[in-house]
Amino acid sequence: MIDAAARTLVHFLWEGTLIVLLVFVPLRLLRQASARYVVTCAAMLSMLVLPLATFVFMIMTRDIQTLPDMSGFTFSSSPLVRFAVQAASPQSEWTLLVVTVWAIGVVLLSLKNAGGLFLAYLWGRRAVIAVPSECYEAAIGVAARLGLRRVVRLRVSSDGITPLVLGWIKPVVVIPAAALKLPLQQLQALLAHELAHVRRHDFLVNLIQKSVETLLFYHPAVWWLGRQIREERENCCDDLAVSVCGDRVIYAQALTNLEELRIGVPQFAMAASSGSLVRRIGRLLGKTYPAYGSSAWLVAVIAACGIAILAGVVLRAQDRNVKSPVAVVAASPESEVQAQDPPRPPQPPQQPQPPTADRPPSSSTSSYIDQLSAAGYKDLSVDDLISFKIHGVSAEYVRSLQAAGFNPSPSDLLSCRIHGVTADYAKALQAIGFNVTLDQLISGRIHGLDPDAVGQLKAAGFSSLTFDQVLTARIHGVTPEEVRELQNSGLGNLSFDNIITARIHGITPAFVRKAQQSGLKNLTFDKIVQLKIHQILD
Numbered sequence: 001m002i003d004a005a006a007r008t009l010v011h012f013l014w015e016g017t018l019i020v021l022l023v024f025v026p027l028r029l030l031r032q033a034s035a036r037y038v039v040t041c042a043a044m045l046s047m048l049v050l051p052l053a054t055f056v057f058m059i060m061t062r063d064i065q066t067l068p069d070m071s072g073f074t075f076s077s078s079p080l081v082r083f084a085v086q087a088a089s090p091q092s093e094w095t096l097l098v099v100t101v102w103a104i105g106v107v108l109l110s111l112k113n114a115g116g117l118f119l120a121y122l123w124g125r126r127a128v129i130a131v132p133s134e135c136y137e138a139a140i141g142v143a144a145r146l147g148l149r150r151v152v153r154l155r156v157s158s159d160g161i162t163p164l165v166l167g168w169i170k171p172v173v174v175i176p177a178a179a180l181k182l183p184l185q186q187l188q189a190l191l192a193h194e195l196a197h198v199r200r201h202d203f204l205v206n207l208i209q210k211s212v213e214t215l216l217f218y219h220p221a222v223w224w225l226g227r228q229i230r231e232e233r234e235n236c237c238d239d240l241a242v243s244v245c246g247d248r249v250i251y252a253q254a255l256t257n258l259e260e261l262r263i264g265v266p267q268f269a270m271a272a273s274s275g276s277l278v279r280r281i282g283r284l285l286g287k288t289y290p291a292y293g294s295s296a297w298l299v300a301v302i303a304a305c306g307i308a309i310l311a312g313v314v315l316r317a318q319d320r321n322v323k324s325p326v327a328v329v330a331a332s333p334e335s336e337v338q339a340q341d342p343p344r345p346p347q348p349p350q351q352p353q354p355p356t357a358d359r360p361p362s363s364s365t366s367s368y369i370d371q372l373s374a375a376g377y378k379d380l381s382v383d384d385l386i387s388f389k390i391h392g393v394s395a396e397y398v399r400s401l402q403a404a405g406f407n408p409s410p411s412d413l414l415s416c417r418i419h420g421v422t423a424d425y426a427k428a429l430q431a432i433g434f435n436v437t438l439d440q441l442i443s444g445r446i447h448g449l450d451p452d453a454v455g456q457l458k459a460a461g462f463s464s465l466t467f468d469q470v471l472t473a474r475i476h477g478v479t480p481e482e483v484r485e486l487q488n489s490g491l492g493n494l495s496f497d498n499i500i501t502a503r504i505h506g507i508t509p510a511f512v513r514k515a516q517q518s519g520l521k522n523l524t525f526d527k528i529v530q531l532k533i534h535q536i537l538d
Helices: 002-029 033-060 079-088 095-125 133-146 177-181 184-199 202-215 220-245 248-261 277-284 293-316 333-339 365-374 382-391 395-403 410-418 423-431 438-446 451-459 467-475 480-487 496-505 509-517 525-533
Strands: 153-157 164-166 172-176
Touching (some): 002 095, 002 220, 095 164, 095 202, 133 153, 164 184, 172 177, 184 202, 184 220, 184 248, 202 220, 220 277, 248 277, 248 382, 395 410, 410 438, 423 451, 438 467, 451 467, 480 496
8 A cells, every 4th residue: 555655646746747837838828717626626536537547447456566676777876866776675674664755744734724714714713803884785786796605704803914705615705894995986896806706616626636746746847736726716806897887997996996005914724815915906907928938947946857757667667687878969068958848939018008087198108107207106017007097196196295395115005095185185284283194194094084073172262283193083083072071071182092091992972971860979970981991870
């Protein structure tokens, strides 16, 4: 049994290489993401079935002793071929070592995958925030357009990092609370992407893929193929999401905004969402990339190793009486060069689609670059230019912020545009006494801080509030009317911290009046807080 398992593992070195070589050419020719996804999944399934068939064949073949003895051969090829032939021989002392190392690797990767799956489900169970009604309605509409008849639960998590699909029998779509701040059209596009995963049963396919990658972890071709499957899976769901929302630019904006919200947060394993964001956005906007060009070196190395292993298998079939040295041509440098796929000249990138709505018109890409350069933003990268164009960053917008006293970096400028920071908004806050920074402006827009409400809050008795205190009041939902009622409730002159404490514990003017009408004497604010905490009057 151990000998059969060891020989199966060795045989898969050339079997897996052959599968990848057969798949690599169709992937370069096919243009539709769905077709490439079917090809890569079929190849991954073949990588699972072929070793099983080889193992069964090894078990059923009992005439192992008839195999030729390789001890009489003299090899002039690489040590890799000599090791492969020795490892494939039934008399090898390496069979137990090969199986042991393989088993240890499988156990370690299984524990890693199980831990990632457990953490993902734990995160899903912690998603307990109530889902807004408009989000539910958007999800129902998207599911209807996708033709999805399965029951899908929708949850919102305060510590979420990205929309995530969990489960196959009872799927759950978890949305980060930050995503609820996105415009409704962008939120619908993100929901369409995640519901597309549910419709395509991607969670189940992902589990099977992880199992194959765990069992055959030692072959680089398996990991290369797994990466292609994940990339094409995301491309397929992107296409479905675009077909539902009907606007590639809106969906690209949604992906970019979501990435802004999740920067610096780790990702969970076993999530049915991955892929390069830049490549995905570029693909949505019509930009082309060299087909798998970055993996050409890996395929060439795998091909060379596979041919060398195949040469070792062929040598086993030679007559045991052959005493002359064997020259293995497959392992020579010339053959390795032939095994590599000829390089394909990269295609020039296409320009992004023209902006819509409030984006400034431009006659050409070069004039847009010149306008930004004149505004002080020179030597921008292609990714910066694409992001600027998507979000409508114009030279006029840049100059308006500069006129307000700000000189943002490219990343800060993009964040300001994404969150709706304008020069008028900055001037309004400056007019009521705040010397705000860009980060404070962005935070104010994220939390919906209204300069008029800030002025009313100051007029309610807190004229010396700092920007951070005003932002804290907005986060906790403190209103000027509530401040005035609490100040007039007979508890004395309350401080700003008292107002925030009252809001956190749910102390309303009605609760204060209820405590006063209950007959309790010498009531202070601290005593009111204790009454509320211990639910004395509830």
